[in-house]
Amino acid sequence: MSSKPQVPTFEVFCRLAEEFSPCMNDYLFVCDFVRDVYYITENAMARFLLPSNMFDNVTETLRGFVSPDDFPMLELDLMQINSGKKDHHNLEYRWIARDGSPVWINCRGRVIRNPDGSPALMVGCINEIGNQQKADNVSGLPGESFLREHMQMMKPLLTGGILMRLGIDDFKVINERHGIEYGNFVLKKVADCIQQSLGPLQYAYRIVSDEYIVLDASGSPVESMNLLYHRIRSAVDHLVEKECYKALYTISGGIVPLGQVDAATEEEILKLTEFSLAEAKNRGKNQVYLFNNDDYQIFLRRRYIRSCLRRSIARNFEGFELYYQPIVMSGGEELYAAEALLRYSTPEGDAIPPYELIPILEDSGLIVPVGKWIIRNALDMCMRCRKKYPDFRVSINLSYIQLLKSPLFEEIMDALAQSSLPPSCLIVELTESGHLENSPVVQNVWNKLRNIDVNIAIDDFGTGYSNLQNIGSLRPNIVKIDRSFTSKALQNEYEFELLIHIIRMVHSIGLCLVVEGIETQDELTKVTSLKPDYIQGYFYSMPCPKDEFLKKFGLSVA
Ligand code: C2E
Ligand code: MG
Ligand code: MG
Secondary structure, X not given: OOOOOOOOOHHHHHHHHHHHHHHOOOEEEEEEOOOOEEEEOOHHHHHEOOOOOEEEOHHHXXXXXXXXOOHHHHHHHHHHHHOOOOOEEEEEEEEEEOOOOEEEEEEEEEEEEOOOOOEEEEEEEEEEOOOOOOEOOOOOOEOHHHHHHHHHHOHHHHHHOEEEEEEEOOHHHHHHHHHHHHHHHHHHHHHHHHHHHOOXXXXXXXXXXXXXXXXXXXXXXXXXXHHHHHHHHHHHHHHHHHOOOOOOOOEEEEEEEHHHOOOOOHHHHHHHHHHHHHHHHHOOOOOEEEOOHHHHHHHHHHHHHHXXXXXXXXXXXXXXXEEEEEEEEOOOOOEEXXXXXXXXXXXXXXXXXXXXXXXXXXXXXOHHXXXXXXXXXXXXXXXXXXXXXXXXXXXXEEOHHHHHHOOHHXXXXXXXXXXXXXXXXXXXXXXXXXXXXOOHHHHHHHHHHHHOOOEEEEEEXXXXXXXXXXXXXXXXXXXXXXXXXXXXXXXXXXXXXXXXHHHHHHHHOOOEEEEEOOOOHHHXXXXXXXXXXXXXXXXXXXXXXXXXXXXXXXOOOO
């Protein structure tokens, strides 16, 4: 009589796994300890760096696609199973994906033993730990992986489709003030507002924390998405009202019409929705923004410059340079000071002009380390120039952000102490900001700088609308007339008359005045007749690199 197999055979389990596999995203495996063979369902081949979905010499072959850091742990576990010490396997470790990246998996298996107790087979399942949840239990909406699948499935239909990413403005504040539970309630209610506002062939998904996406496959024009946004917005307004204004929040939206953008993959399209929602928020929130490629190119360029700046700063300010432009005594031609003007070239050699550079430095906060670098370098230059011109001063431009974000006063004190220069050798130029002049932080730094004798200059005088007020609040020693005002005054009688009166007024309250932007001898003659204190302009010199400036004024370069 032939004896029946004691346990189902390896082949039987493989066949079963193959049948179940199309119904699941996980990977089923069978390992035969006697023949040293391993089988895993076909779907694993597309994801991991496997030689085949059936292989022998199991432990050594596994070594080829298990992360080297995790392999010893796996090997130990397999040895314990083989020696009969364990009858289950439950490990979290990393397999190498086809693209070479490590993927966290959870591998669980059960050992099936022969009647004599020796391990015969292990059957089990591998799942990717990082796999996103398909549906979101807070909002009740499908999640991002569903959206991606739907976009894949509907690809042919989507050439006229539209995506709109929606985000609750300042959602963090709701969580902080009212707790996570109320936050979850808001997320669910906003999801309901979105869902109720949808028309035919419009689908909603929840993406990350407080963001949702609506996919419109109806082929309607963009205007219909705009209307949908407004329907959702008023539903959210009603919700806030119904909740008796317990928490005040609004919703922003970014619309991306798929037929009008140059994005091939779901990944790229989702990036454009991220950008569009961020634009809506940057422009003041509670509004909708329609994707515009020109805006996107500006965004990409700013992002590129920001990353170059970070790299350069990390490499000891590589690519940064200070140019110097002389400020000369009016009438006497004697060198009074130099203004330090920032220049920057990316590692690729792309020179970024100051009007583009300074706002990026300010927005990113990078003006803080760069500002500190400027102070030290400018004072170093001043020290060198004082060897020939003992009263030489250096003038630096300060940004309000720098004033608010960094311990500017202490930084200036440190740099002065290191250079052993007197505070009076430094001029700080401040451009009008429109609202920060009266901030207590700014006033405090200002008072301290004034008290130690650092010179304070109001830059760009004649371009803003409250310059006179700033003379009152900032109490400067120097006023710098902007080049744009100078050129108007040189061309037109009325502005010239105004310049005469400004100079008189500034002198009458005991301040000094610099006229900027003098380019020709004629201009110099005309302006000198008004007896300003100092002149700055291309007539004397354009801003130039340190060594060129030193040579120009007879100083040694070494
Ligand atoms: P600003 O402080 O008013 O600097 C004077 C600007 O006028 C400089 O432009 C200079 O090259 C230009 N200029 C001077 N004389 C003449 C002239 O005769 N003709 C003409 N056409 N232009 C003249 P630049 O270097 O491009 O700087 C532009 C602005 O960028 C500066 O205006 C300043 O507001 C800002 N900036 C430059 N460096 C820094 C810095 O280190 N920190 C901060 N916060 N801002 C800076
Ligand atoms: Mg300036
Ligand atoms: Mg200026």
